[in-house]
Amino acid sequence: MSAGDDAALAQLYDRWSRPVFSLVLRLVRDGDDAEDVVEEAFWQVWRQASRYDGSRGEVGTWLLTIARTRALDRLRSRRRLREEPLTPVSLDDSGAGGATSAADDPSVRAEASERRTIVAQALQTLPREQREVLELAYFAGLSQAEIADRTGQPLGTVKTRTRLAAQKLRDCLATYRNEGEGRS
Amino acid sequence: MSRDVSHSEAAELLPEAALDALSPDDQAGVVAHATGCPECGPTLIALRDALAQLAFAAPPVTVDAVSRARVRTRLLARARADLSVADGSQPAAASDGPPASGSPWPPPRAIAGGAGQTRRSWAASPVLGWGLAIAAGIIGVIAVQHRATLDGEQFTAERTTLLARVQALRDSVEARDAFVRAVTGKQVSTMQLTSSAVRAPWAWMFWDHAANRWTLVARDLPAPAAGKTYQLWLVTPHAKISAGTFNPQPDGGAEVQATYPLAADSLRAIAVTEEPAGGVPQPTGALIIAATANRPGK
Numbered sequence: 001m002s003a004g005d006d007a008a009l010a011q012l013y014d015r016w017s018r019p020v021f022s023l024v025l026r027l028v029r030d031g032d033d034a035e036d037v038v039e040e041a042f043w044q045v046w047r048q049a050s051r052y053d054g055s056r057g058e059v060g061t062w063l064l065t066i067a068r069t070r071a072l073d074r075l076r077s078r079r080r081l082r083e084e085p086l087t088p089v090s091l092d093d094s095g096a097g098g099a100t101s102a103a104d105d106p107s108v109r110a111e112a113s114e115r116r117t118i119v120a121q122a123l124q125t126l127p128r129e130q131r132e133v134l135e136l137a138y139f140a141g142l143s144q145a146e147i148a149d150r151t152g153q154p155l156g157t158v159k160t161r162t163r164l165a166a167q168k169l170r171d172c173l174a175t176y177r178n179e180g181e182g183r184s
Numbered sequence: 185m186s187r188d189v190s191h192s193e194a195a196e197l198l199p200e201a202a203l204d205a206l207s208p209d210d211q212a213g214v215v216a217h218a219t220g221c222p223e224c225g226p227t228l229i230a231l232r233d234a235l236a237q238l239a240f241a242a243p244p245v246t247v248d249a250v251s252r253a254r255v256r257t258r259l260l261a262r263a264r265a266d267l268s269v270a271d272g273s274q275p276a277a278a279s280d281g282p283p284a285s286g287s288p289w290p291p292p293r294a295i296a297g298g299a300g301q302t303r304r305s306w307a308a309s310p311v312l313g314w315g316l317a318i319a320a321g322i323i324g325v326i327a328v329q330h331r332a333t334l335d336g337e338q339f340t341a342e343r344t345t346l347l348a349r350v351q352a353l354r355d356s357v358e359a360r361d362a363f364v365r366a367v368t369g370k371q372v373s374t375m376q377l378t379s380s381a382v383r384a385p386w387a388w389m390f391w392d393h394a395a396n397r398w399t400l401v402a403r404d405l406p407a408p409a410a411g412k413t414y415q416l417w418l419v420t421p422h423a424k425i426s427a428g429t430f431n432p433q434p435d436g437g438a439e440v441q442a443t444y445p446l447a448a449d450s451l452r453a454i455a456v457t458e459e460p461a462g463g464v465p466q467p468t469g470a471l472i473i474a475a476t477a478n479r480p481g482k
Contacts, residue, residue, distance in 0.1 A: 006263040013256050021247045021255075023239040031251060039255045039262075046263055057229055061236040068239070069204060113462055115240040123241060137203045138238045144205055159200065166199035170234035 009046050016060055017042075020067045026139060027071035028078075037074050041067035072141035122172035130165035133158055189213035194224050202231035246431055253355045261348040366392055366399040366441060375454055377402070377475040385436065385473050389454045396445040398427060402456070405432040405472065413461045414472060416440060419453040429463040451477040 020041060025034045044066050045052075045059075052062060123131055136142045136150060144162065148155040187209050189197070194217040200206050201214040218224040366372070367390040377387040387402035400416060408414055408431060416427040425444065432438040455474040457467045 006260055006267060009263050010256070010260055013259060017252050017256070018247055019239055021252060025247065031248065035251055035255050039259050042255075042259050043262060046259075046266070057233045061233045064236045064239045065232055068236075072204060115237060116462065119237045119241040122237075134203075134235075134238065137200075137205045138235060142205070143207070144200060147205075162203065162205065163196070163199040166202060166231055166235060169237075170231050173234045173237060174230075 009042070012045070012059070012063075013042055016063055019060075020063060023064060024067050024071045027068065027141065028074050033074055033078075034071075037070045038067065041070050044070070068138075075141050118173065118176045121176060122169055125172050126165055126168055130161045130168070133161045134165045134169070137162060187213045189217045191217065191221065191224070194218060194221065195227070198224060198228050199231055202228055202235050249359070250356060253359070254352045257351040257355060258348045261344050261351065265344040363399065363439070363441070366390060366395070366397045367401070375475040375477055377454055377456065377473040387456070387473055387475075389475065391451070393448055396443050398442045398444060400427075400438070400440040400454075400456075402432065402436075402438045402440075402473070404436045405438060405456075406436065407432065407434075408458050411461055412458050412469070413463065414438075414456050415459040415463050415467065415469075416442070417455045417457065417467055418444065418446060418451060419455060420446070420450045421452060424455075424467055426463060426465070429459070429461070453477055 017038065021034060021038050024037045024041070025031070028034050028037060041063065045063055052059065126134070132151065133147055136147045137144075142150065144158050145155060147153075147162075148158045151158065153161075189210070194201075194214045197206060197210065197214045198218070201211055201218070204211060206214065214224075215228070218228040371394040372390050372392045375389045375391070377389065385402060385404040385406065387400055387405075390399040390401070391397075392399070398418070405414070413429045413431055415429045418425040418427055425446075427442040427444060428440070430438055430440045453474060453476050455467070456472045458469040458472055459467070460469075
């Protein structure tokens, strides 16, 4: 795609549009906004493909990060225009779902299922209050101060929980990946 | 705007930065530090990578296939226009087909729009075909008018937008036509699935033997319980084959398509069960609706 191959863009879209759409929809909760955000996220990837460095993370992570950032921009812009109640998702349902749907091709579905299982396992290792701050930060795009306000916890406590949760999630996922690679 | 952030401060703020949960100034400061720091840089990447995986942990939401196709069309039209600007040529016609599956067993694909919209589209497809032709004509007229008055860049942008709209309409019509073909072909056999529930859901399964295409049209399905989904099964004497999972529309309607080769005499039943979201290898949940198979052509 970095060579300007639009077929590669189509391939990337077919491979990743479902999880991206799913994440963005969950954040912006509006179909029209989601379409705009998804298009702009893939467009950004297309325009910046030459800057992508595979050694700095997989393309899906890059794409999901861009899409989430774009979605949060849209969400924050909307919040500035009108006070909008926040209804973040609960990660307590993590074992049951996944940012994908049955209409992906089998290999995509299998991969998504595997990721879902691994992330669910990792999340289960976190205390509930740490999962809560992750949920509010990742899916609702709340700042630390907003989370403190929402949960009634001191800002320092929120920061500590966020830090611990993110680090523990990273470590757990790394462990699970290493175990998976060791088995295969 | 970013502020200078020390190494120790940046290291402490990396998790929040990975979540984009800092103030804009702090965020820019931490990222700027991490970009040049051999310790913080890889840590920030690893944290971002881990947190991005949370996208897979969210409960599923239904993604409208038409929305996805629409965005795909717009995106590729923009990319072609971008390429044509880069090489100085006109943008190529937006002629890409639907996403290639290449798989002998693609899972079911929800047909967007629900029952009413689908039925309306059956009758409307020829009209839409003419509509496309007229739209193409209008584009031509607009193109001539605008070519005289607009500068090249604006003309190209408007033309790209219009082409994208035409392509979105064409994709939509093709999807509807494919659905009609799947349920009206000469080699299509049908099975009616029934239930004894109070608000009895019902469904028809259309099996196109020539194309190995399965099309389930269901109505009045109750919403699955939280964390659950419906899973479609093809039951043979030796196996219960998953044909994928789906969730009905709010009005209880669902159209599901799948492709799977099956010998004409091997199907014993069709069933829909309620299973944990994501599906299961073998049915475990409550039977929602089912049918015993007819012999093909009967």
